Amino acid sequence: MQQNRKVERRTILKAGGASVAALGLGATATACGGGSGAGDGTVTIRYAWWGAEDRAKRINETVKLFEKKYPKIKVKTDFQVYTDFWKKFNTQASGGNPPDVFQNAIGFLRKYDAKNVLLDLSEQVKAGNLSMDGFRAGLEKFGEIDGKLLGVPVGSNSMALVIDKPVYTKAGVKPEQGWTWDDFDAAMKKIRDKAGRAGDTGPYNVMYLYDLYLRQNGKAFFTEDGLGFTEADLKDWWTKAEKGVESGIYADQKKVAQIKPKSAVAAELSGGEFTWDNFTVRYSSEGKSEYGLAPIPTTDGKKTGQYLGSLMLSASKRTQHPKEVAQFIDFMVHDPEVAKIMGYDRGVPATQAQYDAYKPTDPVNKEIAAYEESLVAAGVLEPITPHPNGADVCEAAFLRLGEELGLGKRSVDDAVKQFFTESKTALSS
Structure with missing residues (x-):
């Protein structure tokens, strides 16, 4: 894997707040959210994330798989480096037009929930469009805040x-x-x-x-x-x-x-x-x-x-297509083929199905998997603060x-x- 991606990922969690700390998000407008519909029933949703070119290549491959399974859902993708991602997201959210689904992290859940940006995905779980079963080591609770499901983990790290x-x-x-x-x-x-x-x-x-x-x-x-x-x-x-x-x-x-x-x-x-x-x-x-x-x-x-940390997928409260967004998130966290493409790019896969689907062969990633398994076996993991x-x-x-x-x-x-x-x-x- 490339060095620039790994440096980028270290920046995400170790230095991430530094670049966005000064960015204020004002009261969001009441305009409708992103995404569009076509006369034949096809809808388009917008998906945004941060990362480097290698991550973008992998994610775009998974998007193609999703569109094959759901031919009536088209996904428009957008990625930026970490700092640029949050600058753009702030501008879009302030204007009432954030992406339908986007990469998120624990430090931003309460912030953007307070700004009325995040969709509570609980209703989509009840409707059967998103499954929260099969997650490893209690990760299904990671994106829950005050009884609301604001993020779904895609991978774990500690x-x-x-x-x-x-x-x-x-x-x-x-x-x-x-x-x-x-x-x-x-x-x-x-x-x-x-x-x-x-x-x-x-x-x-x-x-x-x-x-x-x-x-x-x-x-x-x-x-x-x-x-x-x-x-x-x-x-x-x-x-x-x-x-x-x-x-x-x-x-x-x-x-x-x-x-x-x-x-x-x-x-x-x-x-x-x-x-x-x-x-x-x-x-x-x-x-x-x-x-x-x-x-x-x-x-x-x-x-x-x-505790196990995780990047997550969150949805916009203003999306016009909550069902399709939920189906997209469900696919991204459960489908075994996604894990084979993504590997450990965003951490060890969060669901057992994806964890089992991707078995690393290189010594470094094998050690990462073994390390997390050792934490579970030792019983040291606790809920995140x-x-x-x-x-x-x-x-x-x-x-x-x-x-x-x-x-x-x-x-x-x-x-x-x-x-x-x-x-x-x-x-x-």
Whole structure:
């Protein structure tokens, strides 16, 4: 798979909010939604997503399959890179004419539901046009908000520790399920001392890792209506990150910034870093070593705080063709042939039928599947923390301020204060 697509996908979840945080969506107009009908009963629906050229090619192949099965439904496709997608979507939604069906993520559900943009697909489930059966590991609940079905998962991923295997072997480090943060810190020192590089890229701005750490300690990054942690909590997290860089167990953040978009692991600045499991392919395309997935460290040796995340398909509340949109979503998440085309492009397939239909043969994707299976077998998966309206702005602030802190542009106290100021404004709007 191509490097640019993997970098793009990392941007989606790790840096996504930064580009859309400043984009406000005003009250949507009452104009009718997208899609059109023809005299012979044929209807056209609009489908939009973000991604790179490779994803677009795969999705267009699946659309052709859908149109063969449903010859009376034509699909007009549109894709953009992540930042451009949300700019265009905002403009369309503000004008009352968003695409009929579109790719979505958890951080945007409450935001666009509050703007009256998203269709509750529950009625289409009741009508038999969309099945929510056969999803893996409770993913059928992922897009439910306040009793409404606002998104249907297309794939799953979970946070993991991506490691340079030879480096870990040289340092004599063997991470196992249930290892603690104390074990992790000791391992980072071994890598620094025996392998001659930083043990980890550093957790400054990895919001979803901090969420897991909070969940391990009975808190969470988000609650349904705000932040689930205090300024003191964040100060502790960022202070530890700063000390880690000073001691050499975390990578020099200036060097990390210089080699972007290449990862610090592939650039041999660090022995590992926390990211989403399905991003592992990018490391093989960027670097020369052998890379693998390791478990998330724990506070008590048991609770990782993990959940399965997912990209989703959502529908416009203004679509003129809710039945056809539901049939399209149903096809995209259940049809086995779709999985064979898409592979793990958007994560491990969300439904069991698609999971069974696509069996990866390459070592990297086989390890991704095995990793998620291990999470299910270990019983560590929990429901995802709700994301309130404004979550995307909070994520953007966490990313930006974490980077500024790592580059020495802000003190810990200043970064913490600024984060809470921006987040409180975003969450109260």
